[in-house]
Amino acid sequence: GGDFSNKIDYVFKIVLIGDSAVGKSQLLARFARNEFSLDSRSTIGVEFQTRTLMIDHKSVKAQIWDTAGQERYRAVTSAYYRGAVGAMLVYDITKRQSFDHVARWLEELRGHADKNIVIMLVGNKSDLESHRSVTTEDAKDFAQRENLFFMETSALEATNVEPAFITVLTEIYRVVS
Ligand code: GDP
Numbered sequence: 059g060g061d062f063s064n065k066i067d068y069v070f071k072i073v074l075i076g077d078s079a080v081g082k083s084q085l086l087a088r089f090a091r092n093e094f095s096l097d098s099r100s101t102i103g104v105e106f107q108t109r110t111l112m113i114d115h116k117s118v119k120a121q122i123w124d125t126a127g128q129e130r131y132r133a134v135t136s137a138y139y140r141g142a143v144g145a146m147l148v149y150d151i152t153k154r155q156s157f158d159h160v161a162r163w164l165e166e167l168r169g170h171a172d173k174n175i176v177i178m179l180v181g182n183k184s185d186l187e188s189h190r191s192v193t194t195e196d197a198k199d200f201a202q203r204e205n206l207f208f209m210e211t212s213a214l215e216a217t218n219v220e221p222a223f224i225t226v227l228t229e230i231y232r233v234v235s
Pocket residue numbers: 077078079080081082083084085095096097098099182183184185186211212213214215
């Protein structure tokens with residue numbers, strides 16, 4: 059038999075959105091390289107990272123795009139959203155404002171992206187439970203109303219990061235296959 063190790067069956071573009079400092083870059087570092095840094099400057103300038111994994115015996119390359127500090131309202135350009143089939147909409151469970159802005163991000167996402175885009179609402183920094191300012195229930199209710207998947211994660215402790223991305227990738231696969 060031949061060497062099929064480089065064969066890619068699908069490439070899925072996923073975008074990370076949400077307020078600055080919620081942990082988007084660290085979620086990506088955790089998922090793509092199993093790394094975490096307390097220094098948020100470490101990933102500036104990186105457009106996207108990839109990780110290839112098997113879903114239903116197919117090789118799926120996740121191409122995950124990160125904002126390079128363009129989180130100011132409406133500063134993320136339409137090129138960023140173009141071709142995206144999945145999105146991780148991230149807030150920080152300790153920063154109420156980052157959750158209050160989720161509706162705005164969702165509106166922007168829905169204005170730019172494909173209407174079948176798979177969206178995961180991600181409440182990051184679940185390791186900081188004592189500083190929590192957004193309840194799990196509030197986020198769950200919002201996600202249900204807006205038809206989003208929902209998980210709380212910790213990029214720091216690597217909690218739920220893998221399941222969050224894999225849920226989105228598997229759902230995209232289900233839609234396109
Ligand atoms: P971004 O602006 O959304 O890309 O946020 P970053 O990924 O740069 O993270 C902002 C800050 O939050 C950095 O100091 C990270 O180390 C920190 N951070 C990110 N994820 C977590 C997490 O899950 N738990 C904790 N405690 N800190 C985190």
